[in-house]
Amino acid sequence: MRVSELAAMDVSDLDPERRLITVLGKGGKERRVPYGLPAAQALEAWIASGRPELSAPAPASASKGSADRRSQALFLGVRGGRINVRQVREIVHRATAAVDGVAELSPHGLRHSAATHMVENGADLRQVQEYLGHSTLSSTQIYTHVSLGRLSESYYRAHPRA
Numbered sequence: 394m395r396v397s398e399l400a401a402m403d404v405s406d407l408d409p410e411r412r413l414i415t416v417l418g419k420g421g422k423e424r425r426v427p428y429g430l431p432a433a434q435a436l437e438a439w440i441a442s443g444r445p446e447l448s449a450p451a452p453a454s455a456s457k458g459s460a461d462r463r464s465q466a467l468f469l470g471v472r473g474g475r476i477n478v479r480q481v482r483e484i485v486h487r488a489t490a491a492v493d494g495v496a497e498l499s500p501h502g503l504r505h506s507a508a509t510h511m512v513e514n515g516a517d518l519r520q521v522q523e524y525l526g527h528s529t530l531s532s533t534q535i536y537t538h539v540s541l542g543r544l545s546e547s548y549y550r551a552h553p554r555a
Contacts, residue, residue, distance in 0.1 A: 394426055395418065395500075395504065396500040399481060400478050402416070402468065404466075404467050409433065412427055412429070412433050413425045413428070414426045414428060419526065424523065424526050439468075444467075448464070485500045486498075508533070518533055518536075521533050521536060
């Protein structure tokens with residue numbers, strides 16, 4: 394998902410039984426995004442212990458509507474309010490930079506990697522389009538270059554007259 398979509402998520406957007414997240418994307422379009430077991434375990438731990446530690450009462454100056462919205466946020470910043478896009482980017486940069494032998498990545502780089510892996514492993518381009526929330530297939534077609542490269546590699550490795 395996009396970093397802005399992640400920052401805007403509420404606890405109620407999770408469907409842990411089906412391991413789906415409801416995401417409000419660009420143009421107010423809603424989609425359901427699946428997540429794997431490691432993410433499910435991390436989210437469960439976050440909701441059980443990490444999130445409660447950071448959740449804080451809203452400042453007295455905040456209006457009731459903003460206090461209610463704040464208390465629904467899935468991901469919180471260090472001050473207990475909804476995490477913002479800049480904070481997410483900083484967290485991802487720090488986490489990827491801390492891993493030896495791994496290039497520092499942005500949230501968008503992780504999104505790009507996920508889509509590339511899906512295409513390389515045989516996912517239909519329309520499914521990847523839906524997963525990413527792209528309105529047009531042409532936006533998703535950038536991920537086919539990797540797949541075509543693997544196709545050529547397979548051809549030259551396997552075809553007797555290549």
